[in-house]
Amino acid sequence: MYEILKLFESKPDHPMVSADAARRILADLAKTEPAAALEQIAHWAGTLRDVDGFSCDDRFEVTAEIEAAGRKRVDAVFAAFFGRIHKRDFTQRKLFEPLYAFWNGIAGAYGRCVLGHERGEKGAGRIRKDLPLALARSIRATGMAERMRLLRYIGLDADMWQALYHLLAYAEILGIDAQAITAYPREVHTTPRAELLRMMGLSLAALHELPPEQVELAGRVLDRYAISFAWSREPAPECNFVVDLAAPAAPWQLKDEKAPAASKRYFGGGPALAKLEEIEQLAANNLLSEEARYGKEFSQAQIVTVIRHLRTYLGADPPHRRFPRASVNDEVSVVKGFRAICQRVTTVDVGSGSALGEDLSLKQHKKSAVHLAAEEVEAVPEVWHMKDRSNWGIGIDVPQGLGLWAEPGVLCGIQEHEGAPWWVGIIRRLNAEDSGRLHCGLWILSKKSISVFLRVIGKEGEKASNWESSSGGFSYRYMRALVLPDALKSNDHPVMLIERQEIGMGELCEVMVGEHSRHVQLLELIEEGADYMRVAFVWKAPPAH
Structure with a gap:
């Protein structure tokens, strides 16, 4: 009966009046370069969202055809965009625009199908069986569009929440919100x-604190x-976040919440947090299979860093600012990168005649004659404007x-004024405006950092003879480290920065300072940044030879 009635329905004023018509038009893009083709497909998706006159089922079928054509190009365009992920230039923006427009258009087109059913528009009965799919795809596409914004450090679109909440509320009315x-x-x-x-989860995870x-x-x-x-209509122990489906606002942490309302929903990490902890442990021990690594482009150290971040922000007690900020209006000099910082902070090596205590204090003794020279790195400081500050931010x-x-995730050296000591900081937050202006927050790791060399010896218990080279000598690997005497400890262990590289936790290293050997063991990878690894360590007795 539905099909007979459909014969007498009016048609929209649109070239893609049906799925067949959409396929014919989209076939003309077969030889078009992916980004240009995606731009045109995004245009068609936008029209499906905006044009009246479609029956609900026709709009759904045409949207599915448009989406399928776009998804064939998305991977190639995204790969090109991701290849320029560290460049906020015109080329990157031209790749971003069709990706964002495509997902935004698809979200709107599927959402319009749901809205048509809610309004009882023509074809509403015929689309009922596809409503869970339309709902899921609309919300998924919104998430993909917002992820594109996050990759350019543009905040989530505040206006999207109301549309998303409306979709879920309608799904709840129909009893299909949890339909698999x-x-x-x-x-x-x-x-x-x-x-x-x-x-x-994207909204609460503070992704502006992570490298792209x-x-x-x-x-x-x-x-x-x-x-x-976890998810509940009532406050529950495992639900420490809340959202109000009747209010166009992002989710927030549940603190001193007022009385529950019928429109409020409560959620939390729940069983997902335990699963994330398992994955973190596998990745930390280099045991994560390639299929479980979310893509070949990600290292196990990056997986550890990200999962630890997610567990922190989606856990029971997310971080909050610990120190009050005061408004200022000053200029600071900022230099990029681990090696450039090593040139500017206090530097000691085996020939300095200094000794490093277990409290990381530096004591000067008689000068030796052996030196290890750091590689020269050209880095010109930039002058940035400081608008507020606290003790450590x-x-x-x-x-x-x-x-x-x-x-x-980029390591920075910071100098308040000429002649002042250089601090070590990490860019922890970045917000970008469409105009190109940047606002960032820097976490000050240390104001008294010391640059040293480490000589990698090996795992505890390995014999020194295992390191002997074929020439009869010993072959060691040297690396720079930044010791941070005033930095926050990790599980009561001191912390240092080492240059980003392949190195396992548990390695013994000799600190090349002074005449008497001091040894440390790398205990825990806390974080992997752009060119550094933040690790916890413990002092160890020298290995027996």
Whole structure:
């Protein structure tokens, strides 16, 4: 009966009046370069969202055809965009625009299908069976569009929440919010609610604190585990976040909450946190299989860093600012990178005649004759504007045209004024405006850092003879380290920075300072940044030869 009635329905004023018409038009893009083709496909998706006159089922079928054509190009365009992930230039923006427009258009087109059913528009009965899929795909596409914004450190679109909450509220009315479906071939099952939980995880996870590769990795981790988040209509012990489906606002942490409301929903990491902890342990011990690594482009150290970050921000007690900020109006000199900082902070080596105590204090003794020279690195400091500060943090406005290298996870040297000591800091937060202006927050790791050389000896218990080379000598690997006497400890262990490289935890290293050997053992990888690794260590007795 539905098909007979459909014969007498009016048609929209649109070239893609049906799925067949859409396929014919989209076939003309077969030889078009992927980014240009995706731009045109994104245009068609936008029209499906905006044009009236479609029946609900026709709009759904045409949207599915448009999406399928776009998804064939998305991987190639995203790969090109991701290849320029550290460049905020015109080329990167031209790759970003069709990706964002495509996902935004697809989200709107599927959402319009749901809205048509809610309004009882023509074809509403025929689309009922596809509503869970339309809901899930609309919310998923919104998440993909917002992830593109996050990769450029543009905040989430505040206006999107109301549309997403409306979709979920309608799904709840129909009783399909937790209906298991397969959104796309070769995927595990999902639900409309799980798709929204991915978005809420993105919102709460402070992804502006991660380098761009890790932002993408965090999104992929949430894709896999958000379905295991806890969810409740009433306050529950495992639900420490809340959202109000009647208010166009992002989710927030549950603190001194007022009386529950019918429109409020409570959620938390729940079983997902335990699963993330298991993955973190496997990755920390280099035991994560390649299939479970979210992509070949991510190292196990990056996986450890990202999962630890997610567990922190989605856990029971997310971080909050510990020190009050005071407004200032000063200039500071900022230099990028681990090696450039090593040149500027206090530097000691085996020939300095100094000794490093277990409290990381530096004592001067008689001078020796052996020196290890650091590689010279050209790095010109930039002058940035400091707008606020606390004891261990500063807020920065980056002048136009500067800070092209700035992104979360980048190590910086900071000097308040000429002749002042250089501090070691990490860009912890970045917000970018469409105009190109950057605002960032720097965490001051140390104001008294010391640059030293480490000689890698090997795992505890290995014989020194194992390191003997074929020439009869000993072959060692040397690396720079920044010792941080005033930095926060990790599980009561001191912390240092080493240059980013392949090195396992448990390695013994000799600190090349003074006449008497001091040894440390690397205990824990706390974080992997752009060119550094932050590790906890413990002092050890020299290994027996």
